[in-house]
Amino acid sequence: MIKKKICMLGVFAVGKTxxxxxxxxxIFSDKYLTTVGVKIDKKTLDLDGTTVDVMLWDLQGEDEFQELQVSYLRGTSGYFLVADGTRAFSFDRALLLKEKVDKVVGDVPFVMLINKADLTDQWELDEAKVEEVLAKNWSVMKTSAKTGENVEKAFHTLTMMTLEQ
Amino acid sequence: MALNFEKRSVAFCFLDQDYQINRFGGSLETYGLRDLQKGQHAENVFPFLEGIFIGSRQSGLMRHVALESSVFADVHYIFDENGLWIVFLDATQEVERLTLMQQRGNEANLLKEKINQLNLQLEAANSRIENLQAELDSREKVDCEHTCEGK
Structure with a gap:
């Protein structure tokens, strides 16, 4: 059985959990509940006939007091960099986080998720910034945990990327 | 210190060089670990150790790991020449305390972000109003000049 460890990274309240x-x-709940530490979930995927056990490490979001604990990242096969489209600040912080993670895990596949796509009327994100990361050939997807938009696709995409690595 | 350790339900598991369970003891049931058997491969028993076996044999600590039994543990992993020691310390109370604080802190920060956003929108709206007012004043002035000239 192939196993892949995938970490969820981003500042607090972007929707990682x-x-x-x-x-x-x-399932989805509108109620915001903070994550402390790490919660690990597992899902088995069938990708073109290959069965993969995906271990999802949902890490506590960063804030001004709480920095990412790099020990959680050890042996990760890939990660999601999650930002909240309604909070431009979370996108900028995700870019900083990426630099930090690169130093720890090196070149592993990742996908940037701009979450809360169901709230585009409150969208605060500068599209030029999104264009900038797209120009770097980053994989970027707009997701909504609320409606499910692109969620399945995002997890499948990253898992495929880890298999190809 | 001794009392503190007692409260934190110490448990351990020793894995051999092949990461198979070799020895275990302590309050393992606290962490939902009831059916450990010698010879079991650790990867199949401890999902939170995923990734530890790859790469360097550097010891470390993973704080506040949520386990299936709804208990949070600080998981120490210590490599020695014969294998790997996994030591569990109950961190549930600490996580509960931190969760309360963190929740309040994050909610306050979200509120602050929202207020900042609204202030920026307000400033932008004010600036638009000022520009419109200036344009209006200037038009009135021109209109007045035309009217005055006419007289």
Whole structure:
């Protein structure tokens, strides 16, 4: 059985836990509950006949007091860099986080998720910034844990990327 | 210190060089680990150790790991020449305390972000109003000049 460890990274309240819950349990709650430490979930995927056990590490979001604990990242096969489209600040912080993660895990596949796509009327993100990261050939997807938009696709895409690595 | 250790339900597991369970003891049931058997491969028993076996044999600590039994543990992994020691310390109370604080802190920060956003929108709206007012004043001035000239 192939196993892949995937970490969810991003500042607090961008929807990391909600994305995992949507993907693993097909549920969503509007109530914001902070994550402390790490919660690990598992989902088995069948990708073109290959069965993969995906271990999802939902890590506590960063804030001004709480920095990412790099020990959680050890042996990760890939990661999601999650930002909240309604909070431009979370996108900028995701870019900083990427630099930090690169130093620890090196060149592993990642996908940037701009979450809360169901709230485009409150969208605060500068599209020029998104264009900038797209120009770097980053894989970027707009997701909504609430509606499920692109959630399945995002997890499948990253898992495929880890298999190809 | 001794009392503190007692409260934290110490448990351990020793893995051999092939990462198979060799020895275990302590309050393992606290962590939902009831059916450990010698010879079991650790990867199949401890999902939170995923990745530890890859790369360097550097010891470390993973804080506040949520386990299936709804308990949080600080998981120490210590390599020695014969294998790997996994030591569990209960961190549930600490996580509960931190969760309360973190929740309040994050909610306050979200509120602050929202207020900043609204302030920026307000400033932008004010600036638009000022520009419109200036344009209006200037038009009135021109209109007045035309009217005055006419007289």
């Amino acid at each position: 909600s994305l995992v819950q949507r993907f693993v349990k097909s």
